[in-house]
Amino acid sequence: MQSRNRIAYAFLAPYLLIFTAFWLWPIIDSFLLSFQNTRVNPWTFSPGLNWGRLSRDPAFYNALKNTLLILVVQVPVMITLATIMAVLLNSPLLKARGLFRFAFFAPVVVGEVAYAAVFRLMFNLNFGIINKLLNTVGIPSVSWFAEKPPAMALLIIAVTWRWAGYNAIIILAGLQSIPNDVYEAATLDRVSKIRQFFFITLPLLRPIILFCMVLSIIGSMQLFTEPFLITDRGGPGGGTETLGLFLYRQGFVSLNFGYASAIAYTIAALAVLISLLNLWLGREPK
Amino acid sequence: MAELSLKNVVKRFGNFEIIRDASLEVSDGEFVVFVGPSGCGKSTLLRMIAGLEDITGGEIWIGGAVVNDVEPADRGIAMVFQSYALYPHMTVEQNLGFGLRMTGNPKADTERRIRRAAEILQITELLDRRPRQLSGGQRQRVAIGRAIVREPRVFLFDEPLSNLDAELRVQMRVEISRLHKELGTTMIYVTHDQTEAMTLADKIVVLRGGNIEQIGAPLDLYDDPANQFVAGFVGSPKMNFMAARIIGKTPDSVTVSLVNQDAVQLTLPVRDVPAIGEMVTLGVRPEHFAEAGQGDADLAVKVDVAEHLGNTSYIYANVADGEQLVIEREESRNEINRDKFVVAIKSSRAYLFDGAGKRLK
Numbered sequence: 001m002q003s004r005n006r007i008a009y010a011f012l013a014p015y016l017l018i019f020t021a022f023w024l025w026p027i028i029d030s031f032l033l034s035f036q037n038t039r040v041n042p043w044t045f046s047p048g049l050n051w052g053r054l055s056r057d058p059a060f061y062n063a064l065k066n067t068l069l070i071l072v073v074q075v076p077v078m079i080t081l082a083t084i085m086a087v088l089l090n091s092p093l094l095k096a097r098g099l100f101r102f103a104f105f106a107p108v109v110v111g112e113v114a115y116a117a118v119f120r121l122m123f124n125l126n127f128g129i130i131n132k133l134l135n136t137v138g139i140p141s142v143s144w145f146a147e148k149p150p151a152m153a154l155l156i157i158a159v160t161w162r163w164a165g166y167n168a169i170i171i172l173a174g175l176q177s178i179p180n181d182v183y184e185a186a187t188l189d190r191v192s193k194i195r196q197f198f199f200i201t202l203p204l205l206r207p208i209i210l211f212c213m214v215l216s217i218i219g220s221m222q223l224f225t226e227p228f229l230i231t232d233r234g235g236p237g238g239g240t241e242t243l244g245l246f247l248y249r250q251g252f253v254s255l256n257f258g259y260a261s262a263i264a265y266t267i268a269a270l271a272v273l274i275s276l277l278n279l280w281l282g283r284e285p286k
Numbered sequence: 287m288a289e290l291s292l293k294n295v296v297k298r299f300g301n302f303e304i305i306r307d308a309s310l311e312v313s314d315g316e317f318v319v320f321v322g323p324s325g326c327g328k329s330t331l332l333r334m335i336a337g338l339e340d341i342t343g344g345e346i347w348i349g350g351a352v353v354n355d356v357e358p359a360d361r362g363i364a365m366v367f368q369s370y371a372l373y374p375h376m377t378v379e380q381n382l383g384f385g386l387r388m389t390g391n392p393k394a395d396t397e398r399r400i401r402r403a404a405e406i407l408q409i410t411e412l413l414d415r416r417p418r419q420l421s422g423g424q425r426q427r428v429a430i431g432r433a434i435v436r437e438p439r440v441f442l443f444d445e446p447l448s449n450l451d452a453e454l455r456v457q458m459r460v461e462i463s464r465l466h467k468e469l470g471t472t473m474i475y476v477t478h479d480q481t482e483a484m485t486l487a488d489k490i491v492v493l494r495g496g497n498i499e500q501i502g503a504p505l506d507l508y509d510d511p512a513n514q515f516v517a518g519f520v521g522s523p524k525m526n527f528m529a530a531r532i533i534g535k536t537p538d539s540v541t542v543s544l545v546n547q548d549a550v551q552l553t554l555p556v557r558d559v560p561a562i563g564e565m566v567t568l569g570v571r572p573e574h575f576a577e578a579g580q581g582d583a584d585l586a587v588k589v590d591v592a593e594h595l596g597n598t599s600y601i602y603a604n605v606a607d608g609e610q611l612v613i614e615r616e617e618s619r620n621e622i623n624r625d626k627f628v629v630a631i632k633s634s635r636a637y638l639f640d641g642a643g644k645r646l647k
């Protein structure tokens with residue numbers, strides 16, 4: 001039996017080595033890094049430096065505030081949209097269903113740089129189609145990149161466009177797992193379609209929607225691409241700087257790895273905390 | 287409570303006809319069972335009555351009114367589904383009361399109906415549980431309870447026992463029978479199990495390929511099947527069929543020779559006779575073989591397997607020759623002579639079918 005175990009571990013060894021070198025060790029090392037002063041050469045152990053700075057740094061609080069704002073607005077809007085899209089995609093009345101499913105999922109497949117470039121063009125102050133459309137209904141052009149609230153709205157629109165279809169496909173899978181005869185029973189029980197949605201579909205989708213919310217919360221906490229590419233590195237003036245971007249600036253622009261590690265751990269801890277809170281709030285009633 | 291009738295009902299999916307010209311009268315309080323093999327259209331017919339499937343042609347009447355265009359909820363029916371179709375996120379009590387609460391039924395009345403249904407089905411102690419905490423039998427009771435609280439004019443059951451194990455099936459069968467006696471409501475029950483049909487029904491409707499093959503009381507179908515399909519479907523083990531040739535006839539009898547059974551000859555009291563030389567099928571139920579010498583023709587068979595169940599035995603014979611016979615013997619605990627086992631066929635308990643399967647009387 002022991003030799004069998006040894007052989008099993010021998011087969012597992014390559015994976016375990018790679019796992020340790022590229023996953024486990026970086027996690028441990030970055031945690032240790034967060035207690036080191038990496039602005040001096042050689043790096044010194046200085047436990048309070050990075051965590052102390054983090055607790056006082058207005059740039060961190062700005063990024064945290066921006067991230068939480070995006071999270072609080074974007075995640076519920078996107079999940080609601082995704083649920084509506086999933087219900088529509090599931091409708092037997094829909095023609096060319098496969099095409100629509102692909103179309104909704106396509107944004108995830110599109111390269112981030114390409115989609116960011118298109119969004120920048122669409123929301124351009126002078127010749128972007130969005131401002132032109134707004135003008136046609138009598139709304140003056142919006143300076144999407146030069147002011148904070150429109151820039152924030154733009155980010156939320158972009159992230160929602162990119163991920164709503166992805167979540168819709170997950171929710172669609174959940175919808176399809178609800179047996180049709182439950183709805184037939186409700187129809188015979190004289191329950192209207194709208195009430196069936198609120199009293200049967202939504203409660204039965206609860207675990208799937210919670211799963212999507214947790215994924216989206218984690219994604220929002222790490223948001224980097226959109227503020228980097230679309231609003232030009234968190235512009236205007238840090239108005240859309242997120243925690244992910246702030247971490248990038250500290251780590252890879254200022255090369256302050258110790259501080260960046262402390263930020264990374266804070267992001268991870270916050271994502272876990274908010275996800276747990278979300279799961280607790282959305283738990284099934286006893 | 288209500289009577290129900292189907293008048294020339296047709297169901298088509300594209301060019302494919304699922305139900306062909308089905309007509310049926312169900313009296314008030316009657317227990318009718320639709321029975322037939324998979325794909326015969328019995329569930330579709332039930333769902334058409336419920337309003338869950340559109341009707342392509344014909345009329346469905348419930349309680350003296352045509353309901354073709356009436357919404358399912360307004361037909362006064364309640365349905366019990368094969369998969370129970372309970373709302374998984376609700377307790378038993380919520381499952382029972384959901385429909386009534388959604389339609390604004392007075393609270394006191396809803397509670398009274400739930401209490402009554404729970405008492406009838408003995409599920410009062412389960413009211414706070416969720417479906418996943420219940421056994422299959424308990425879930426089925428809840429599904430039936432949900433139908434009871436609606437106080438429908440007609441109950442529809444779509445293979446309600448097929449997900450239960452054999453023992454529970456028997457138990458629930460008895461309970462459904464008791465429920466029918468207690469409520470006295472019209473019930474229509476779909477099953478592929480002829481035993482369920484025989485034990486529950488006041489009237490059985492045998493379906494095959496979208497056609498109603500025969501309608502009748504259980505024992506009428508057993509004693510007087512209209513065709514070979516019904517004869518084979520009703521009764522367990524099923525009727526034995528033997529190829530035969532007409533070799534002689536008088537105005538009120540016919541003599542056949544069993545072509546695969548050593549040309550044994552038998553004369554039957556049949557008037558409606560095809561020409562001499564034509565091939566027919568002789569049907570004998572396993573329980574209707576007599577002791578050797580006590581019938582109208584003796585049949586020597588080679589025994590292949592004997593199953594002894596205690597109260598009775600089933601003898602599988604002539605398997606090797608390609609025309610299997612099942613013979614039921616009440617007293618065959620003793621060793622039987624496997625190579626030379628002789629039984630007798632009584633002409634009064636044999637059936638004759640023509641080449642198309644129609645019964646010859």
